[in-house]
Amino acid sequence: MTRKFYITTPIYYVNARPHIGHAYTTIACDTVARRQRMLGADTFFLTGTDEHGQKIERAAQAAGKTPQQYADEISAQFRALWKRMGISNDDYIRTTEDRHKKRVQELFRAIRDRGFIYKGTYTGQYCVSDELYVDGAQPGDPCPTCGRVTETVHEENYFFKLSAFQDKLLELYANPDFIRPETRRNEVISFVKSGLRDLSISRSTFSWGIPVPDDPGHVIYVWLDALANYITAIGYGSKHAGAQEAFKKYWPADVHMIGKEIVRFHCVYWPAFLLAAGLELPKAIIAHGWLLFEESKMSKSRGNIVRTETILDVLGADALRYFLLREVVFGQDGSFSFDALVQRYNSDLANGLGNLASRTLTMINRYFKGEVPYPSNAASRAPGDDAIIITAHRAIKDFGTLFDQFQFSRALETAWGLIAAVDKYIVENEPWSLGEKQDEDSRSRLATVLYTSAEALRIATALAHPVIPDATAKIWTQMGLGDIKKVALADLAWGQLPLGTKLGEISPVFPRADKSAIERMQQMEEQQKTPAAEETKLPAPAPAAPAPAAPAVTSPDGGGKITIDDFAKMELRVGLVKVA
Ligand code: MSP
Secondary structure, eight states, X not given: OOOEEEEEOOOEETTSOOOXXXXXXXXXXXXXXXXXXXXXXXXXXXXXXXXXXXXXXXXXXXXXXXXXXXXXHHHHHHHHHHHHTTOOOSEEEETTSHHHHHHHHHHXXXXXXXXXXXXXXXXXXXXXXXXXXXXXXXXXXXXXXXXXXXXXXXXXXXXXXXXXXXXXXXXXXXXXXXXXXXXXXXXXXXXXXXXXXXXXXXXXXXXXXXXXXXXXXXXXXXXXXXXXXXXXXXXXXXXXXXXXXXXXXXXXXXXXXXXXGGHHIIIIIHHHHHHHHTOOOOXXXXXXXXXXXXXXXXXXXXXXXXXXXXXXXXXXXXXXXXXXXXXXXXXXXXXXXXXXXXXXXXXXXXXXXXXXXXXXXXXXXXXXXXXXXXXXXXXGOOHHXXXXXXXXXHHHHHHXXXXXXXXXXXXXXXXXXXXXXXXHHHHHHOHHHHTTOOSHHHHHHHHHHHHHHHHHHHHHHHXXXXXXXXXXXXXXXXXXXXXXXXXXXXXXOTTOSOTTOBOOOOOOSSOOOOHHHHHHHHHHHHHHOOOHHHHXXXXXXXXXXXXXXXXXXXXXXXXXOOOHHHHHHOOXXXXXXXXX
């Protein structure tokens, strides 16, 4: 029976247009999904948008639109971007879709019928930006996640008996593969060990959400609504046989990939909801770090985002995909800069894979009329040929192991190690000099060198395909090998390049980028920039105390010092330096 593989991205909030932080998670999932398909798994890759809740309601209000209009617009932007980037998702779920709403209500019912929901009153602090109840906070306290001032909420709510799941969750975390990386797992374990309080799972003071079944004065807490997308999209709670079958086939998810700021929702709340509903648990939750720009987390509210479209326009999707997976150590934070992007592009793609492809294929064209030559008899072999075969086999093995542990950067390093080895091999063997000679020995040596180079190129190209699908598909066609998607990665081995294969038309896949590429991207971003203030049009919650007018820093007669009266007017603030 074919193995199934189900992978998800978080569903993105529709209060902000997509940026490369969102693209990062989507690209990582797309790459994993593509590799799984090439390994023969029946793969389902899900992404979508998270459209309910107070945060979206307020953003829509600030934009003078209805929440639905607003969600329609931004959700369409995400969808269009993924399409433009060739993201291979199998479905795109929106939480405002009927199929989702009905099935979330089914989930709520299942949890309620099993005795894990009760009515109570919540009084406490809430962060609208993170849609997070902040336990133990006082009015005016900042949100521990984003630092914004929390709002006091006092309302009748439905509560979920989260406290009942503490032991079961801790048992679950005993499996080291459930939460990765280790640092996140440890954080979650200590959070759960410190004691779990029951969780409010409905809101009654606004209406932009899914009504609680049988009590429409309440809407379901947006995180319960959003997390449920992972099961509603594949048919949970549906009455249709086809949908039920899909759910049976794909659930539980093999991988939920997320950013590190939403670990608690995925590793504590989500498994507890599933346990309460009597459903199976996902197999792994993989949290990556943040993309930083100008040293802080790239995000709309900080106003430091980089638009994906800018990079697509100038360098293409493969450049961004390769850069993010090669440059950032998965699981850790990583900085983005246009300089680093262009440098990587030139060194690894234009001068690395691109150059290897064009020099190898051009020489096969020139010296063997565009047909893959036969590596010749033992007499024309040299130890360097076998060294390439060994490096190629090691690359296949190590790439697979590292990639399947989500160590994308190291996996790519091994494939590019093979490319570098072949480059060196070509330089040492000087096929262009052999090509000048017509004697039989030189011809057969030339055939061996070019076959060896082409075969190594084929292997590096197949390994890299899930990461840089467009360019590798082009190289594959240029090599005369047909559809690269059909490659069975599990069987990839040396010696499968058919002798005599007729090459296709050759053209460069990664033209070199010069300095102007950096300037162009910077300019495009400058032109697009809207002030952060304009972007965060959320009506601000009432401040805990009225903010005083900005104090004068010096008094004219105080020798550069302020007076005690000025001092009394000052608002002192404490900040935490998160990145230096
Ligand atoms: N809607 C929730 C998720 C619900 S999932 C059931 C949400 N949405 S979000 O729009 O804020 O997207 C968060 C995700 O986008 C992060 O978890 C991460 O995957 C990605 N990223 C957004 N900004 C990012 C960076 N600056 N860096 C890396 N990833 C980032 O939270």
